[in-house]
Amino acid sequence: xxxxxxxxxxxxxxxxxxxxxxxxxxxxxxxxxxxxxxxxxxxxxxxxxxxxxxxxxxxxxxxxxxxxxxxxxxxxxxxxxxxxxxxxxxxxxxxxxxxxxxxxxxxxxxxxxxxxxxxxxxxxxxxxxxxxxxxxxxxxxxxxxxxxxxxxxxxxxxxxxxxxxxxxxxxxxxxxxxxxxxxxxxxxxxxxxxxxxxxxxxxxxxxxxxxxxxxxxxxxxxxxxxxxxxxxxxxxxxxxxxxxxxxxxxxxxxxxxxxxxxxxxxxxxxxxxxxxxxxxxxxxxxxxxxxxxxxxxxxxxxxxxxxxxxxxxxxxxxxxxxxxxxxx
Amino acid sequence: xxxxxxxxxxxxxxxxxxxxxxxxxxxxxxxxxxxxxxxxxxxxxxxxxxxxxxxxxxxxxxxxxxxxxxxxxxxxxxxxxxxxxxxxxxxxxxxxxxxxxxxxxxxxxxxxxxxxxxxxxxxxxxxxxxxxxxxxxxxxxxxxxxxxxxxxxxxxxxxxxxxxxxxxxxxxxxxxxxxxxxxxxxxxxxxxxxxxxxxxxxxxxxxxxxxxxxxxxxxxxxxxxxxxxxxxxxxxxxxxxxxxxxxxxxxxxxxxxxxxxxxxxxxxxxxxxxxxxxxxxxxxxxxxx
Numbered sequence: 001x002x003x004x005x006x007x008x009x010x011x012x013x014x015x016x017x018x019x020x021x022x023x024x025x026x027x028x029x030x031x032x033x034x035x036x037x038x039x040x041x042x043x044x045x046x047x048x049x050x051x052x053x054x055x056x057x058x059x060x061x062x063x064x065x066x067x068x069x070x071x072x073x074x075x076x077x078x079x080x081x082x083x084x085x086x087x088x089x090x091x092x093x094x095x096x097x098x099x100x101x102x103x104x105x106x107x108x109x110x111x112x113x114x115x116x117x118x119x120x121x122x123x124x125x126x127x128x129x130x131x132x133x134x135x136x137x138x139x140x141x142x143x144x145x146x147x148x149x150x151x152x153x154x155x156x157x158x159x160x161x162x163x164x165x166x167x168x169x170x171x172x173x174x175x176x177x178x179x180x181x182x183x184x185x186x187x188x189x190x191x192x193x194x195x196x197x198x199x200x201x202x203x204x205x206x207x208x209x210x211x212x213x214x215x216x217x218x219x220x221x222x223x224x225x226x227x228x229x230x231x232x233x234x235x236x237x238x239x240x241x242x243x244x245x246x247x248x249x250x251x252x253x254x255x256x257x258x259x260x261x262x263x264x265x266x267x268x269x270x271x272x273x274x275x276x277x278x279x280x281x282x283x284x285x286x287x288x289x290x291x292x293x294x295x296x297x298x299x300x301x302x303x304x305x306x307x308x309x310x311x312x313x314x315x316x317x318x319x320x321x322x323x324x325x326x327x328x
Numbered sequence: 329x330x331x332x333x334x335x336x337x338x339x340x341x342x343x344x345x346x347x348x349x350x351x352x353x354x355x356x357x358x359x360x361x362x363x364x365x366x367x368x369x370x371x372x373x374x375x376x377x378x379x380x381x382x383x384x385x386x387x388x389x390x391x392x393x394x395x396x397x398x399x400x401x402x403x404x405x406x407x408x409x410x411x412x413x414x415x416x417x418x419x420x421x422x423x424x425x426x427x428x429x430x431x432x433x434x435x436x437x438x439x440x441x442x443x444x445x446x447x448x449x450x451x452x453x454x455x456x457x458x459x460x461x462x463x464x465x466x467x468x469x470x471x472x473x474x475x476x477x478x479x480x481x482x483x484x485x486x487x488x489x490x491x492x493x494x495x496x497x498x499x500x501x502x503x504x505x506x507x508x509x510x511x512x513x514x515x516x517x518x519x520x521x522x523x524x525x526x527x528x529x530x531x532x533x534x535x536x537x538x539x540x541x542x543x544x545x546x547x548x549x550x551x552x553x554x555x556x557x558x559x560x561x562x563x564x565x566x567x568x569x570x571x572x573x574x575x576x577x578x579x580x581x582x583x584x585x586x587x588x589x590x591x592x593x594x595x596x597x598x599x600x601x602x603x604x605x606x607x608x609x610x611x612x613x614x615x616x617x
Contacts, residue, residue: 063435066510069434069512074555098438115381140430169403169429169430170429212487214480214481214485216566218606224566233568266467266491297467
């Protein structure tokens with residue numbers, strides 16, 4: 001078996017896993033794999049291992065149910081590819097991961113035996129689950145999943161595919177893990193404690209910047225309602241400085257063919273004069289499309305004065321802002 | 329009236345000596361909030377803005393009576409701070425800190441529920457009862473006293489809509505940001521429950537956003553309990569693409585649940601008006617009050 005080592009799900013479906021019948025095929029198939037990019041990630045490592053004949057495929061996972069806001073354990077005696085699509089069909093047992101141990105064990109053993117496992121197999125599956133839970137807790141995982149856990153005729157287990165998702169916000173306290181991830185995933189940025197991603201590029205031609213995720217999202221919605229298409233989501237966050245504003249505009253100046261940029265700032269801990277200085281400075285130094293600004297809140301008067309002197313139009317209301325920008 | 333806090337609420341600030349903690353202690357005091365004590369493990373005996381600093385919650389409680397605690401402690405230590413407040417039976421816990429690991433957030437939430445502590449956040453702007461008290465970091469000037477309860481998943485959007493409400497002459501009883509993370513204490517439906525029993529709240533505004541299932545849950549709660557007060561909603565993120573994290577961790581659409589359409593349909597089916605623009609919230613509220 002040849003398996004592209006990539007941090008994505010459903011590798012088989014994406015053509016990241018292949019089976020070679022002989023040595024020669026190992027050569028040709030690895031060339032195929034190494035020339036591939038899957039989900040935007042180039043294949044740089046391939047795991048080569050013996051194909052294991054198995055009689056059963058189990059699915060085991062610890063993850064969070066975000067609706068119920070609780071950790072859960074999921075199990076199916078019919079694991080393998082395509083399990084996601086069958087998740088709601090009753091084939092998957094879902095247990096509260098924090099349920100008291102005896103009641104957890106009872107439900108789990110009953111389920112596995114009803115699906116044809118022996119008592120011994122059920123107990124050994126339980127041991128796997130217990131170790132997965134330890135990994136889930138110790139490393140602050142959002143998900144620890146084995147799919148499939150294959151069992152051969154002698155009931156020997158092999159984890160054929162494993163997926164672990166670590167909570168970004170928990171990386172800052174896990175230095176060793178951070179360094180390991182940065183090296184193996186070739187993502188050096190992981191070594192530094194992460195800041196929340198605040199920029200997403202989209203298809204449209206109206207640049208959008210604001211402070212606060214909800215405010216930026218609703219500004220994008222207004223752009224769309226007014227007949228425009230947002231080109232991005234860019235959240236300055238709380239307490240943005242002049243430099244943050246300049247960096248945001250630098251980011252947008254790299255997107256070609258923008259029709260205009262709308263900046264929506266409602267200052268609380270963010271100061272309007274800082275924002276205005278950042279804008280005024282950027283307009284002089286960067287190649288930018290027309291800019292429309294809504295600026296209210298802390299130090300609003302100073303902010304507007306700075307914009308006025310720089311000849312930039314400003315508004316008090318976000319709906320006027322977007323309407324003018326789109327008509328522009 | 330209003331819920332959770334009023335001018336008599338005595339507040340403890342955990343992490344009072346940090347930049348955010350001391351800055352917002354000043355602003356809360358300016359607004360009239362009764363801040364009575366602060367904590368900081370290494371700085372017991374100091375004063376911040378005239379407020380005594382203690383080494384632990386227990387030490388603070390030995391000398392002061394406290395009704396609510398607001399947590400500014402950095403993410404790595406926020407769980408321990410929050411658990412300390414909970415184990416000392418402080419009835420209201422507001423966790424402002426962002427980027428708290430989800431396993432920690434879950435542990436705090438579990439402990440709060442077991443102890444019967446009302447937990448707001450993490451990653452929340454907090455709670456404000458306009459004209460009386462604020463336990464949070466929101467810019468005070470956009471809020472005006474009145475009879476509309478506001479519950480929001482987003483901070484700045486709560487300020488935005490409170491601002492349009494205030495300018496349109498629609499004041500607020502209490503405004504609460506439930507927090508932008510995937511695991512939070514009180515959810516939208518829990519806050520609706522509190523507003524239900526408050527004689528000072530005549531109508532409610534839900535400010536939602538894509539991701540998660542809190543708006544759908546709120547719609548279900550409204551239907552099941554034949555909610556007696558008019559509710560108007562606004563949902564941000566109709567143009568956001570799925571599977572992309574847009575700022576808030578809570579705002580990721582996965583599958584059907586959490587999309588703009590799913591939320592709007594659920595709320596409309598529960599008989600709510602869903603405003604298309606922030607400014608429409610005030611107009612719609614004026615119609616229903």
